[in-house]
Amino acid sequence: MNEKHDKLSRVSPICEGPQDFTDAKLAVKAVQKLYDEATVFLKSNFTRVMDGETVEGHYRAYYPQITIFTRSFAKIDTRLAFGHVAEPGKYCTTLTRPHLFENYLEQQIDLLIKNHGVPIRVEVSTTPIPLHFAMDEGAHIEGSIEDRLQRPLRDVFDVPDLETTNDLIANGTDTPAADGTRALAPFTAQRVDYSLARLAHYTATSPAHFQNHVLFTNYQFYMDEFLDFAKTALQDPNSDYKLLVEPGNVITTREGTTGEPLGKLPQMPTYHLTSADGTGITMVNIGVGPSNAKTITDHVAVLRPHAWLMLGHCAGLRNSQNLGDYVLAHAYVREDHVLDDDLPVWVPIPALAEIQIALETAVASVTGFTGYELKTIMRTGTVATIDNRNWELRDQSGPVQRLSQSRAIALDMESATIAANGFRFRVPYGTLLCVSDKPLHGELKLPGMATAFYKRQVSQHLQIGIKAMQSLKEMPLERLHSRKLRSFDETAFL
Numbered sequence: 001m002n003e004k005h006d007k008l009s010r011v012s013p014i015c016e017g018p019q020d021f022t023d024a025k026l027a028v029k030a031v032q033k034l035y036d037e038a039t040v041f042l043k044s045n046f047t048r049v050m051d052g053e054t055v056e057g058h059y060r061a062y063y064p065q066i067t068i069f070t071r072s073f074a075k076i077d078t079r080l081a082f083g084h085v086a087e088p089g090k091y092c093t094t095l096t097r098p099h100l101f102e103n104y105l106e107q108q109i110d111l112l113i114k115n116h117g118v119p120i121r122v123e124v125s126t127t128p129i130p131l132h133f134a135m136d137e138g139a140h141i142e143g144s145i146e147d148r149l150q151r152p153l154r155d156v157f158d159v160p161d162l163e164t165t166n167d168l169i170a171n172g173t174d175t176p177a178a179d180g181t182r183a184l185a186p187f188t189a190q191r192v193d194y195s196l197a198r199l200a201h202y203t204a205t206s207p208a209h210f211q212n213h214v215l216f217t218n219y220q221f222y223m224d225e226f227l228d229f230a231k232t233a234l235q236d237p238n239s240d241y242k243l244l245v246e247p248g249n250v251i252t253t254r255e256g257t258t259g260e261p262l263g264k265l266p267q268m269p270t271y272h273l274t275s276a277d278g279t280g281i282t283m284v285n286i287g288v289g290p291s292n293a294k295t296i297t298d299h300v301a302v303l304r305p306h307a308w309l310m311l312g313h314c315a316g317l318r319n320s321q322n323l324g325d326y327v328l329a330h331a332y333v334r335e336d337h338v339l340d341d342d343l344p345v346w347v348p349i350p351a352l353a354e355i356q357i358a359l360e361t362a363v364a365s366v367t368g369f370t371g372y373e374l375k376t377i378m379r380t381g382t383v384a385t386i387d388n389r390n391w392e393l394r395d396q397s398g399p400v401q402r403l404s405q406s407r408a409i410a411l412d413m414e415s416a417t418i419a420a421n422g423f424r425f426r427v428p429y430g431t432l433l434c435v436s437d438k439p440l441h442g443e444l445k446l447p448g449m450a451t452a453f454y455k456r457q458v459s460q461h462l463q464i465g466i467k468a469m470q471s472l473k474e475m476p477l478e479r480l481h482s483r484k485l486r487s488f489d490e491t492a493f494l
Contacts, residue, residue, distance in 0.1 A: 007058075007155075008055070008057045008058040008155060008156065009057040009058065010057055010058050010060055011045075011056050011057035011058065011059050011060070012041075012059075012060050012061060012062070013037055013038060013041040013061055015034060015037065015038075015062075015124045016034075017123065018121050018122070018123035019121070019122050019123070020119040020120070020121050020122075021113075021119055021120050021121075021122060022113055022119045022120075023113075024105075024106045024107075024109040024110035024113060024120070025106055027066065027109050027120045027122055028098060028102055028105045028106050028109065030064075030122040031064045031066065031095055031098045031105065031122055032098045032099055032102070034064035034122070034123075034124060035063070035064050035095070035096065035097075035098050037061075038061035038062060038063070038064070038124075038129055038134070039061070039129065039134040041059070041061045042059060042061050042129060042131055042134040042135075042157065043134055043135060043136075045059045046059075046131060046135070046157065049148070049149070049156065050148065052148075055149065055156055058155065058156060058157070059156060059157050060128050060157075060158055061128070061129050061134070062124045062125050062126060062127060062128055062129060063094040063095060063096055063124075063125045063127045063128075063129055063189040063190070064094070064095050064098070064122065064123070064124060064125065065092055065093060065094045065095060065122075065123060065124070065125035065127075065189075066092070066093060066095060066109065066120050066121065066122055066184065067090065067091065067092040067120070067121040067123070067181075067184075068085065068090075068091050068092075068112055068116065068118060068120055068121070068184065068492075069089075069090050069118060069121070070085060070087075070088045070089060070091075070116050070118060071088050072088055073087060073088060074115055074116045074117070076115045077115075079478065079483075080111075080115075080478060081478070081481050081482055081483040081485070081486045081490075081494075082108070082111070082481060082486075082490070082492060082493065082494040083108065083111030083112060083115055083492060083494075084111070084112070084115040084116065084492055085112075085116070085182075085184075085492045086488075086489050086490065089180060089181075089182060090179070090180060090181045090182070091181065091182050091183065091184040091492065092181050092182075092183070092184055093183060093184040093185035093188065093189075093491075093493070094125045094127050094188050094189035094190070095185075095189055096129075096133070096189035096190075096192050096193050097192065097193070097196065100196075100207065100208055103277075103278070104304060104494075108185075108492070108493045108494060111492075112492055125189075127164075127188070127189065127190065128158040129158065129189075130157075130158050130159050130160045130161070130190070130193070131153070131157035131158060131159065132159065132160055132197070133160070133190070133193035133194075133196075133197065137200055137206055138200075160190065160193075160194065161190065164188075164190060165188075165190050165191050165194050166191070167191070167298075167342060169183045169185075169186050169187065169188070169491065170186050170187065170301075170424060170425055170426075171342050171343070171424070172487055182489075183491050184491055184492055184493060185491050185492075185493035186425070186426065186491050186493060187301075187302050191302065192302045195298065195299035195300075195301070195302040196299075196302065198295075198299045199299045199300065199303075201266075201267075202266060202267050202268045202270075202295070202296060202299070203247065203266055203268050203269070203270035203284065204247035204248055204249075204262060204265075204266035204269075204270070205245055205246075205247055205248075205249055205270050205272060206245075206249055207303065209243075209245040209249070209272040209274060209282075210272060210282050210300065210303050210305070211272055211273070211274055211275070211278055211279065211280035211281055211282045211305075212278050212279050212280075212305050212306040212307075212473075213279065213280070213281050213282070213305065213306060213307055213308075213469040213472060213473060214281075214282045214283075214284065214300060214305050214307070214308040214309075215281060215282070215283040215284070215308070215309055215311055215465050215466075215469065216283075216284050216286050216293070216296070216297075216308060216309070216310050216311070216312075216414070216418055217283065217284070217285055217286070217310070217311050217312050218285070218286060218287065218288055218312040218313065218412075218413070218414055219285070219312065219313065219458070220269070220285055221458045222283070222285070222311060222312075222458055222461070222462055223269055223271060223283060223285050225458050225459050225462045226271055226273075226283045226462060227244075227246075227271060229273075229462065229463075229466065230244040230252075230271065230273040231244060231252065233273065234252065234253065234254055235254060237254075240275045240276075240279075240280075241273050241274065241275055241280055242274055242275060242276055242280075243272070243273075243274040244271065244272070244273055244274075245271065245272040245274060246259075246261065246271055247261075247262050247265055247266055247269050247270065247271075248260065248261060248262040250262075267287070268284055268285060268286055268287060268292070268296055269284075269285045270282065270283065270284045270285070271283050279306075279473050281466060281469050284296060284300075286414065288413060288414075289387070289413050289414065290336035290337070290338045290385060290387050290413055290414060290416075290417040291338055291387075292414070293336075293338075293413075293414040293417035293418050293421075294336075294338045294339060294417050294421060297417070297418055297421040297422070297425070297427075298421065301421065301425035301427055304427075304494055305427055306428065306472065306473075306477065306480055306481070307355065307427070307428040307429070307430070307469070307472050307480065308418065308422060308427055308428075308429055309355070309359070309429070309430045309431065309432065309465055309468065309469065310414060310415045310418045310419070310429075310430070310431045310432070310433070311432055311433075311434075311461055311462065311464075311465045312412060312414060312415070312433055312434070313412070313433065313434055313435075313436035313437075314327055314383065314410040314411060314412040314415075314433035314434070314435060314436065315410060315411040315412070315435070315436075315437050315438065316409070316410055316435035316437070316438045317384075317403055317408055317409055317410060317411060317438075318379070318409055319438075321379065321409070321435050321438065322435065323435055323436065323437070323438070324377075324434065324435065324456065324457050325377055325378065325379065325434070325435045326363055326377060326378040326379075326432060326433065326434055326435075326461075326464075327378070327379055327380075327381070327383060327409060327410040327431075327432070327433040327434070327435065328356065328359055328360060328363070328378060328379070328380045328381075328431070328432055329351070329380075329381070329382070329383040329410075329415055329419070329430070329431035329432075329433070330351040330356065330380050330381060330382070331348075331349070331350075331351065331381070331382040331383075332349050332382065332383055332384070332385060332415065332416035332419055332420070333382060333383070333384035333385070333402070333403070333406045333408055333416065334349070334385060334416045334417075334420060335384060335385065335386045335387065335402075335416075336385045336386065336387050336413070336416055336417045337387055338387070338417060339417060339420050339421065339424070342424060343420055343421075343423070343424045347420075347423070349416065349419050349420050349423050350423075350484065351430075352428055352429065352430065352482075352484060352485075354428065354472070354475060354479065354480055354482070355428055355429065355430035355468075355472070356380075356430065358430075358468040358469075358471045358472050358475075359430055359432050359464070359468045360374070360378075360380075361468075361471065362464045362465070362467040362468040362471065363377075363378055363432070363464050365467060366460060366463050366464045366467060367460070367464075379409050381407060381408070381409035381410070382406055382407050382408045382409060383408065383409070383410045383411070383412060383415050383416065383431060383433065384402075384403055384406065384408040384410070384411045384412075384416070385411075385412055385413060385414065385415050385416030385417055386399075386411065386413060387413065410433055410435065412433060415431040415433065418431070419431060423485060426481070426485040426486065426490075426494070427485075428472075428480055428481065428485070430468075432461070432464060432465065432468075434457055434461050481494055
């Protein structure tokens with residue numbers, strides 16, 4: 001074997017030993033210190049190597065981790081859906097980007113300490129940090145180091161390991177480690193880093209700008225309306241909103257705009273109307289189809305949002321519906337298939353009362369229809385989501401029979417996917433659609449009709465979604481993240 005391709009010896013930073021904390025803020029500071037030391041080590045050695053200095057070995061640094069040890073069943077507030085472990089034992093999770101997740105980590109760790117009366121242990125894990133995830137956002141490293149060293153990057157630094165980057169915990173198929181250790185959080189550090197990188201790629205905005213309330217849509221018209229709403233809101237001196245962030249991380253405040261707009265929009269254009277405490281609104285145009293819907297929610301989920309809603313268009317399936325009517329989904333027929341391997345179709349996706357009430361109340365407030373009159377413009381019922389946009393061109397006897405048997409009132413390509421992934425990742429979810437065509441009754445979505453419809457309806461629909469999010473913002477976190485989305489043996493972290 002060529003000598004330069006022999007296995008390199010390991011070079012790692014020297015770290016402190018395990019530390020126990022009974023103060024959540026101090027515990028998070030310790031996690032941040034370990035993470036900063038590890039990433040600085042990797043970045044500085046990468047710079048050295050790229051500057052032509054001698055390679056001293058395989059550079060490896062590790063994610064920090066926290067662990068809780070419990071020896072008895074704790075008496076906790078049984079109304080809480082999170083913040084405690086199910087039974088005595090050892091629970092552990094690796095952590096990443098602790099500055100980004102500072103408030104979240106402090107909240108989750110504080111609940112564990114208070115509910116179980118035991119300290120939290122902070123230490124270095126045995127999971128390496130891939131160089132790609134240690135670098136600053138936007139850094140490009142592939143190829144350059146291999147050209148310089150004439151050897152693969154993975155010989156000198158760790159790279160992402162997809163074999164250990166999975167959703168076993170979230171899917172409920174994870175098993176305890178050999179020593180009995182169980183998961184403390186729904187995502188491992190490397191799974192989080194993977195999604196943060198994907199979010200930056202798909203949305204062209206930093207994950208740091210994402211807010212706790214997320215709106216998804218399948219039309220750019222909604223994004224244009226949201227942009228107008230956001231700019232108006234920023235001019236209100238009494239508004240809680242502080243910044244508008246556009247693709248390319250272009251930032252607008254009351255004082256003006258910094259940054260240059262992108263020449264070409266990303267795959268999923270995203271805008272963030274931010275507040276100081278992260279309770280603002282993020283809106284994402286996911287485009288068309290269940291694959292896109294799954295992709296973006298797979299990644300947004302690691303940010304642990306408080307709610308996500310789908311606002312989009314649908315085919316009305318009932319003769320009593322009119323173009324422009326609203327559909328509030330309370331059940332879903334899942335013929336999208338993209339989640340079949342992660343969430344079997346026999347798993348029901350229930351309506352969440354808190355979300356349903358917020359949406360219905362918002363429809364009434366914005367439209368002026370209340371009580372029984374609300375039924376003239378909105379139906380509550382089952383929404384079917386399919387993966388074939390041109391289903392009308394096939395023999396309709398099979399699909400139409402299934403739609404009728406399921407009592408479906410609307411058909412689209414994204415809503416069930418977004419709701420199902422909300423259920424899967426324990427993120428409160430909801431759907432409010434607007435009827436834009438009625439294919440079973442000869443009313444197809446044609447260009448002229450669509451243009452007039454969009455101008456009339458999109459603004460009102462978006463106002464409803466924003467008002468619903470604003471009401472959810474005022475709801476206690478413990479009530480919104482209820483026990484309905486939690487299984488028998490859940491992670492303590494939200």
